[in-house]
Ligand code: AMP
């Protein structure tokens with residue numbers, strides 16, 4: 028059935044101590060930094076709230092959107108492996124769930140809108156830098172095909188926030204399938220609020236996995252908990268495989284930054300690798316490399332096992348049965364992850380399928396990239412044009428110089444492609460859709476941030492537009508696609524918390 032788009036506030040209806048009513052703090056002199064018209068259209072956002080003064084006022088705490096009911100939610104989480112019993116939306120305010128005419132729901136959240144009951148002494152604000160990073164990265168990830176929260180708009184508040192220095196403040200309007208985190212489940216499990224946990228589990232399963240519940244005829248709490256666990260673990264395994272295939276380092280895979288919906292969230296200290304390094308770390312606070320590139324699948328596994336342990340009480344009233352079920356799901360993570368990763372790599376290498384011997388082929392490829400300090404994204408794209416036999420007709424030749432070892436490696440790669448079943452023009456065409464020309468490179472993000480801090484949003488806009496078509500060549504791609512050199516390189520990122 029079709030309805031007029033409207034707000035819902037089903038979190039608030041969740042009875043237990045889950046949300047608190049809050050009010051965004053008024054900004055002094057708000058101005059638009061960026062607006063995402065395509066997303067506004069996608070979610071059927073009303074015209075009167077699109078980059079209008081009305082919307083600017085509402086997103087900066089100086090007005091209201093009719094029907095919105097600002098609130099903040101509680102959650103807990105393991106941060107760098109340490110359990111923190113109470114976190115929550117400390118710098119985020121949920122306006123409500125915007126509901127499209129087809130009933131699809133989107134959480135609309137203001138991040139950086141001031142203090143909430145969960146701010147724990149923080150100011151609830153965000154500097155311009157993290158807002159620009161999230162705006163650009165989340166939208167680029169979406170266009171790369173990676174499940175992620177989205178960004179509807181970004182606003183400079185005209186206020187100063189104090190971090191290491193005084194910095195200009197900003198707010199991002201974040202759109203998500205929901206903001207239900209592993210940490211939301213943890214909060215109720217660890218406070219032993221059985222009713223709260225049961226309510227949240229049913230809510231999450233119904234909100235995200237209604238189709239699976241229907242297919243399995245899952246109507247009891249136990250059955251819904253099983254679906255929630257299995258479906259979430261599958262989605263996270265596939266999400267992390269996608270990150271790995273692109274060289275995306277999330278940087279802060281705390282359990283409060285993992286969504287039950289399987290979307291990427293929290294673009295704090297994240298970055299893509301340029302020259303390939305298996306153990307790449309960018310986050311200034313990740314001193315032990317817990318969240319380094321190569322460790323992300325293992326951390327995904329660990330995080331999902333935390334989720335499973337928090338669901339035991341609702342999975343089965345008999346503890347041994349609950350444990351056996353949870354264990355059986357968690358034990359599948361490596362297989363689900365590996366299958367998803369192999370599928371992606373097969374497409375990236377132009378293979379018909381991933382055969383056992385392809386592990387060595389791909390491992391050797393990565394070893395060569397790392398040893399010869401070659402760019403991950405450009406290397407895959409260079410291979411794509413080798414397969415398409417058009418290496419001379421694209422700018423790739425000016426941007427990427429293969430090493431001798433890499434050229435030698437292509438002999439075994441060609442041999443392997445020669446035994447592909449089916450049409451190799453097809454696998455080559457697929458490579459074009461699997462290997463982006465451009466990714467949101469850190470030095471370009473840093474440069475857009477630098478300008479935005481002095482109220483120049485041209486680079487932000489240009490990057491936002493360019494990264495909407497990552498798989499195609501554009502005219503000035505010498506700028507967008509090139510790997511950074513020398514002092515251009517950004518090796519550290521900060522979450523700006
Ligand atoms: P994060 O590291 O961004 O995942 O944030 C971890 C926790 O700290 C979350 O509960 C945030 O809401 C909270 N937090 C981060 N920055 C601030 C801030 N400036 N003011 C209040 N709370 C914050």
Ligand code: MG
Pocket residue numbers: 283284293
């Ligand atoms: Mg977070």
